[in-house]
Amino acid sequence: MEQLDLNQIRTFIKIVQAGSFTKAAEVLRQPKSRVSRRMAALEKELGVQLIYRTTRQFQLTEIGRQFFERGRNLIEGLESLSSEISETTSEVSGLIRITASDDMGILYLPALLDEFCQVYPQVRFEILLTQSYVDLVKESVDVALRIGALKDSSLKVRKIGNVKSIFVASPGFLERYRQIEDLSMIHQWPFLSLKQQEKLDVYRDSDSKKITLKVKPTFSSNNPSMLVPLAVRGRGLGFVPEFLCREHIRSGRLVHVLKNLRSDEVPISLVTPDQKEVPLKVRKFIEFAAKRLKELF
Incomplete structure (x- = not known):
């Protein structure tokens, strides 16, 4: 007992908290083999079995459960003390x-x-x-x-x-499609789409009612960042995250249209x-x- 290693106790605590040797090794950023060796060394030092092992899982013994409950307080207390000392003596690096x-x-x-x-x-x-x-x-x-x-x-x-998507178009696009506020026409306009979607769910700001629109994608992408420059070039009506087009709207390269419609906020x-x-x-x-x-x- 005089040679009991705190690193071995900490390893045992992390194994129980993580639920497996593999996950504990990831948390500790150590090889799984080292985690297993420390666990075996702790049980040998104590002279008791703390964990029943199977090929895929483990179960605490009764003495293992008691050792975990009391050992956890010890390890967490030392970690907290170490963190407090480090914070006052170490620079952020x-x-x-x-x-x-x-x-x-x-x-x-x-x-x-x-x-x-x-x-x-x-x-x-x-x-x-x-x-x-x-x-x-x-x-x-x-x-x-x-x-x-x-x-x-x-x-x-x-x-x-929170973020939301909004409708945007270039001034040149709006010159060509002057009936932009007529939702019954939207399926006729070139549309910039995520993942070739042909139906679009939007919400009205006035009453939060969901509306499903049919659209005709001319360009689609798995990344909305690709759609913004296409909208700036007038290649279609875009429905993109607002944060991606703020600067373009401020500069006038894009216009926020159909302002009463938006995506669900996430x-x-x-x-x-x-x-x-x-x-x-x-x-x-x-x-x-x-x-x-x-x-x-």
């Missing part, structure tokens, strides 16, 4: 891994990260931009900027606002893996990013 959709990331992250690095120059960033879902734990990602409702309840979510959030102690660099970034992004959304 190190690598932060971020993921976002490519349209949102390209538009907003450069200025945001540049401003943050002016305050905390010892921080480095690795940025993963993709339209696909990213498993934050599996990919060791610290922060995600996500649009839409989140299905994974194990993540920590900080909502920063949340935009900063998301992190659920962990007891969030690193100081990540907490500082989330606080900074949330404040800046709330000003935009």
Whole structure:
């Protein structure tokens, strides 16, 4: 007992919290083999079995359950103390891994990260931009900027606002299609579509009533960022996220039309893996990013 290793106890706690050796290894950012060795060493040191193992799952023994309940308080208390001491003695530094959709990331992250690095120059960033879902734990990602409702309840979510799509068209397009406010004509106009959709659900601002419109896509894409420059060039009526076309509307390159119609509003959030102690660099970034992004959304 005099040689009991706190790292072994911490590994056991993380295994139970994660629900598997594999997930615990991901959380601890260690090889699964090391996690297994530490678990075996802890049981050998204690002289008791804490976990019944099978090929696909495990179950706590009674003594394992008791050891977990009391050991968890010990480990979480030490982690909290360590974090408090580090926060007062260490500068904000190190690598932060971020993921976002490519349209949102390209538009907003450069200025945001540049401003943050002016305050905390010892921080480095690795940025993963993709339209696909990213498993934050599996990919060791610290922060995600996500649009839409989140299905994974194990993540920590900080909502920063809402986004919606609106109808936009170029001045030249409006010259050619002067009956733009006549919804009965919309199926006759060139339309810029996501994923070749021929039906579009929109909502009226006046009463939130849902309306389904038939449209005729002339260009379609899996990424709305592709549709905005096509709308600027007059290639069709676009229904795109408002944040992507704000500057074009301000400059007059695009006109917001059918202003009483919009998409359903969806949340935009900063998301992190659920962990007891969030690193100081990540907490500082989330606080900074949330404040800046709330000003935009």
